[in-house]
Amino acid sequence: MNYGRYKVLEELGQGSMGIVYKAHDPNLDLVLAVKVLRPECLQGETLVKRFLAEARVLGRLDHPNIVRVYNVDEDQGTVYIAMEFLEGEALNDLAKRKRLSPEEIADLGAKIAEALGYAHSKGVVHRDVKPGNILVRSDGKPKITDFGIARIEDTTEHLMTQAGEVLGTPAYMSPEQVLSEPADGRSDIFSLGIILYELCAGERPFRGDSLGAVFQAITQATPVPLSERNPEIPAALAEVVERCLRRNPADRFQSGEDLAAALHGCFRKESPVEAAPIDLPGSATAQGYRGPLGLEAAAPGFSLVRALPVFPTTATVVGGGLAATLALAEVTPHDVTAGAPAESLAVHLLPLVQGG
Secondary structure, eight states, X not given: OEETTEEEEEEEEEOSSEEEEEEEETTTTEEEEXXXXXXGGGGOHHHHHHHHHHHHHHHTOOOTTXXXXXXXXXXTXXXXXXXXXXXXXXXXXXXXXXXXXXXXXXXXXXXXHHHHHHHHHTTEEOSXXXXXXXXXXXXXXXXXXXXXXXXXXXXXXXXXXXXXXXXSOGGGOOHXXXXXXXXXXXXXXXXXXXXXXXXXXXXXXXXXXXXXXXXXXXXXOXXXXXXXXXXXXXXXXXXXXXXXXXXXXXXXXXXXXXXXXXXXXXXXXXXXXXXXXXXXXXXXXXXXXXXXXXXXXXXXXXXXXXXXXXXTTEEEEEETXXXXXXXXXXXXXXXXXXXXXXXXXXXXXXXXEEEO
């Protein structure tokens, strides 16, 4: 069976609007995925428009963590999209098979957040961010898929939610989606927050025995703190995830880039930063570093050449024919400032002469 020039190799799966096949492009000798609109959906003009809109959305996005589209066309009385073939597994399947570490969760979440931030910068809101729409390759790289109900913000042909219409997967909807209110990129951040919470805690933050109960939880309930669900989750990561889940969009991260930076920061190891040399009176110079008490400097006539890592408020200096170890004595952050005259610093420095 063929759709256009693409030879179908096997069926990969089915969704609410389409059937996805693995196919071969003989012109490019490339294996790709072909998503075909389900026959029963052809009768609904709105569904056809949404399907074609997905192709237009993907066609304007070029990001390493978003699935790429190659072509859209009609054949055999239906519409199809030829897109990138991804070898991997859906995030929900991966989570069932493997418990991700906090570091892996933060790294994965940051990549997804960056991709969403990119889409938002192009005027595209996904509106159906969920584990099933995130494929993870064997190398751990995530790919966001299924932009079938995405909203394009900057086109005259808006694909916006009609009054009273709810689009998305209920368990991962934002409060504004549930209430059929206008939803921007911060809605996707809320949905990603639900995913991150679920990866950290092993269960979703908003649950219920019915659709109405789930919606009530999303719009009214406060999630159980992650520290109670899983004490192994670092406080910094828990704080980032819980901020994503705030009901008021203004209280969440305002962009995918901000969220990604916060997730990266959860496990970033700070290393001492060397400060630039500063000129001191009497042609003395000091090569300082930033420690708990601020910038260290040498006394007049000396040059600081090494900070001792064991005792960060000491430094070895040479000058005037002497080698000395200088220790800061009862210095507060306000006592030592970059660029201060050497004379004002000298009163805080106790030279312990080692020899000349």
